[in-house]
Amino acid sequence: MAPQQAGEAFLQTDNSFHTDKKGEIRFAKGGVDDAEDAEVIAHEYSHAVRDAQVPSYGTSPEASAIGEAFGDYLAVEVESHAAAAYGWPQKAGLACVADWDSIAYSAAPHCLRRIDGNKVYADLEGEVHADGEIRSRALFDIRGALGAHTADRTIANAQFGFAPDTSFRGATLTTIATAQRMYGKGAADAVRAAFKARQIPGTH
Ligand SMILES: [Zn+2]
Numbered sequence: 001m002a003p004q005q006a007g008e009a010f011l012q013t014d015n016s017f018h019t020d021k022k023g024e025i026r027f028a029k030g031g032v033d034d035a036e037d038a039e040v041i042a043h044e045y046s047h048a049v050r051d052a053q054v055p056s057y058g059t060s061p062e063a064s065a066i067g068e069a070f071g072d073y074l075a076v077e078v079e080s081h082a083a084a085a086y087g088w089p090q091k092a093g094l095a096c097v098a099d100w101d102s103i104a105y106s107a108a109p110h111c112l113r114r115i116d117g118n119k120v121y122a123d124l125e126g127e128v129h130a131d132g133e134i135r136s137r138a139l140f141d142i143r144g145a146l147g148a149h150t151a152d153r154t155i156a157n158a159q160f161g162f163a164p165d166t167s168f169r170g171a172t173l174t175t176i177a178t179a180q181r182m183y184g185k186g187a188a189d190a191v192r193a194a195f196k197a198r199q200i201p202g203t204h
Helices: 038-053 061-086 128-146 148-161 168-183 185-196
Strands: 017-019 024-026
Touching (some): 038 148, 061 128, 061 168, 128 148, 148 168, 148 185
């Protein structure tokens, strides 16, 4: 997976993607071949999960960014569980996404993206991967507040209620409501606080 620096031909071919047309994931070659990095595999798989939950998902820029956020969150979660279960190394830290893949094109610590940044809603720039970091930081904070198991269930279940063109506001309110329904007010308050810290509309 390449960073979003279009214009450099060799990078344009180094980009894995999932397509719901055939229900397949294609992993790119170039630099470190993408399928060598389990976090890239988990990220692309997340798109298949989300498309199964909400057919035709991603018809607005914000919805697409929200999808990228889930992909980065799931990548980190898979790495975390694998580290605990199998002793996988985490040399670049938990919040660093695709550190093996990105060793080919970034400075150390090699991170395609991070899910512990400080972006807020006003930092939207119109590039779905970059904008995904707004929501992925909130998801990471929810994980910190509720624990991985409860956070994973809440975040994944909320997606069943997303519209194909969901906004940050809409996805946030659905995630808060899902936490309320599954785990009660304390969990819902923690989820709201995580999104409020990102200054998502509807959280004030
Ligand atoms: Zn993606």
